[in-house]
Amino acid sequence: MTTRTILLAAGGTGGHLFPAAALAQELARRGYAVELATDERAEQYGSDFPARAVYRIPSATFTSRSPLAVMKTLGRLGTGFLRARRLLEMVQPLAVIGFGGYPTLPPIMAARSLGIPTMIHEQNAVMGRANRLLSRFADGVALSFSPTKNLRKSAEARAQVTGNPVRDAVAAYRKVAYVPPEPAGRLLLLVFGGSQGAHFFAESVPRALEQMPSPLRWRLTVVQQVRAEDLTDLREAYKEANIAAHLAPFFRDMPERIANAHLVIARAGASTVAELTAIGRPALLVPLPHALDNDQLENATRLEQAGGGWCMRQSDLTPDRLANELARLLGAPDLLAKTAAKSKAMGNIDAVKKLADLAEELAGPVE
Structure with missing residues (x-):
C-alpha cells in the first residue's frame, strides 16, 4: 500500500x-x-x-x-x-x-x-x-x-x-489528581516563561519570595526555568533567601513538573494554557507585555474568566504585590483546589x- x-x-x-x-x-x-x-x-x-x-x-x-x-x-x-x-x-x-x-x-x-x-x-x-x-x-x-x-x-x-x-506526554498527566498543599507541608512552586524562558521572572520572583512571611517561605521549593545567562545570579538569589530551588534553562519533563506543582507562575502562550488546563493546575499568568496583538493577554483573560487561574499584567507586578498575592494563594489550599478543578474543566x-x-x-x- x-x-x-x-x-x-x-x-x-x-x-x-x-x-x-x-x-x-x-x-x-x-x-x-x-x-x-x-x-x-x-x-x-x-x-x-x-x-x-x-x-x-x-x-x-x-x-x-x-x-x-x-x-x-x-x-x-x-x-x-x-x-x-x-x-x-x-x-x-x-x-x-x-x-x-x-x-x-x-x-x-x-x-x-x-x-x-x-x-x-x-x-x-x-x-x-x-x-x-x-x-x-x-x-x-x-x-x-x-x-x-x-x-x-x-x-x-x-x-x-x-x-x-x-502531546501524549501532557495528556498522560490528566489522570493525576491535584493534591492541595497540606498545613505546614512543602509548597511546590513552578515558574517558567514559555519555551524560551523569561528574564522578567528571574528578576522579580526571587525578590517577591524573599518578602513572603517566613512560615511560608521556609516551606517553599521552587522549580524555575531560566535563561542560561541568568542562571548563576538566580541561584545565588535563592541561596541568600534560603529558598530551595531547582533551576535549568529547559525542562524536558515539564508535564510532570506541572502535575507536581501546587501553583504555577508562567507566561500565557497558547501551549502553556493548553497544557495547564489539560493537566488541571492553578496558575498565575503574566502575559508577555509586547506580544503581537496582545494574544497572551487574551489567553490569560479567558482562563481567569473561567476561574482556572489569575491574570496579572507585568506592568502592575511589583515584588510587593507578587509577594502578597503568592502569600494569599499559597495560604488557601481550598482555593487552589477549586481553581485546579476549573482549570481542568477547561482542558480540551x-x-x-x-x-x-x-x-x-x-x-x-x-x-
Missing part, C-alpha cells in the same frame, strides 16, 4: 511545535507518515519531533516597514517558497497543515500553487498575523478558542473549533482527535 504522507509546517518555537507534535503523534497512530517543515530555531525542540523527516525552510518575519527591509524579507520568503515547492514535489503529501508563524508561509503557499489541500491551526485567542494572511485561501481553518479575535469574515465558513492539541483533551479528523478529511479517502 502506498504510504500516505501529511506535511506539517510550524514556526520554530514550542508554542507552534508542541501542538504540531501532538497532531503528528495522532496521525502516526492512524497510519500516516508525517514530515515537518520548520526553521532553524526548532533545534532545541524539533530534535525529538515525531516525524519521519524534518526540513528547514528559509523564512523571515516582517519586522520593519523600510523598503529595503521589506524587499529583503520578500526575497527570503521567495527563496523559501521555491525550496518548499521542490520539497512538496519530492514528498508528495496528501495535505499540508500549518501551525502559525511566518515559517508556515512558504510551505502553505507552495502547496496552494501545486493544488495540494491545506489547513491552518490557530492556537491563540487572537489570530496570528501569518495565519490571518493564510486564512484567505487555506481550505480549512482550525481554532482553539471561540470566538477567536481577528478571524477574517471570509474565513468563518471554513473555520471549526477543535481546541489546542497537547479531545482536541487532537478533532484536528486529526479534519486532517484525514482533507487528505481524502484511502484509494
Whole structure:
C-alpha cells in the first residue's frame, strides 16, 4: 500500500511545535507518515519531533516597514517558497497543515500553487498575523478558542473549533489528581516563561519570595526555568533567601513538573494554557507585555474568566504585590483546589482527535 504522507509546517518555537507534535503523534497512530517543515530555531525542540523527516525552510518575519527591509524579507520568503515547492514535489503529501508563524508561509503557499489541500491551526485567542494572511485561501481553518479575535469574515465558513492539541506526554498527566498543599507541608512552586524562558521572572520572583512571611517561605521549593545567562545570579538569589530551588534553562519533563506543582507562575502562550488546563493546575499568568496583538493577554483573560487561574499584567507586578498575592494563594489550599478543578474543566483533551479528523478529511479517502 502506498504510504500516505501529511506535511506539517510550524514556526520554530514550542508554542507552534508542541501542538504540531501532538497532531503528528495522532496521525502516526492512524497510519500516516508525517514530515515537518520548520526553521532553524526548532533545534532545541524539533530534535525529538515525531516525524519521519524534518526540513528547514528559509523564512523571515516582517519586522520593519523600510523598503529595503521589506524587499529583503520578500526575497527570503521567495527563496523559501521555491525550496518548499521542490520539497512538496519530492514528498508528495496528501495535505499540508500549518501551525502559525511566518515559517508556515512558504510551505502553505507552495502547496496552494501545486493544488495540494491545506489547513491552518490557530492556537491563540487572537489570530496570528501569518495565519490571518493564510486564512484567505487555506481550505480549512482550525481554532482553539471561540470566538477567536481577528478571524477574517471570509474565513468563518471554513473555520471549526477543535481546541489546542497537547502531546501524549501532557495528556498522560490528566489522570493525576491535584493534591492541595497540606498545613505546614512543602509548597511546590513552578515558574517558567514559555519555551524560551523569561528574564522578567528571574528578576522579580526571587525578590517577591524573599518578602513572603517566613512560615511560608521556609516551606517553599521552587522549580524555575531560566535563561542560561541568568542562571548563576538566580541561584545565588535563592541561596541568600534560603529558598530551595531547582533551576535549568529547559525542562524536558515539564508535564510532570506541572502535575507536581501546587501553583504555577508562567507566561500565557497558547501551549502553556493548553497544557495547564489539560493537566488541571492553578496558575498565575503574566502575559508577555509586547506580544503581537496582545494574544497572551487574551489567553490569560479567558482562563481567569473561567476561574482556572489569575491574570496579572507585568506592568502592575511589583515584588510587593507578587509577594502578597503568592502569600494569599499559597495560604488557601481550598482555593487552589477549586481553581485546579476549573482549570481542568477547561482542558480540551479531545482536541487532537478533532484536528486529526479534519486532517484525514482533507487528505481524502484511502484509494
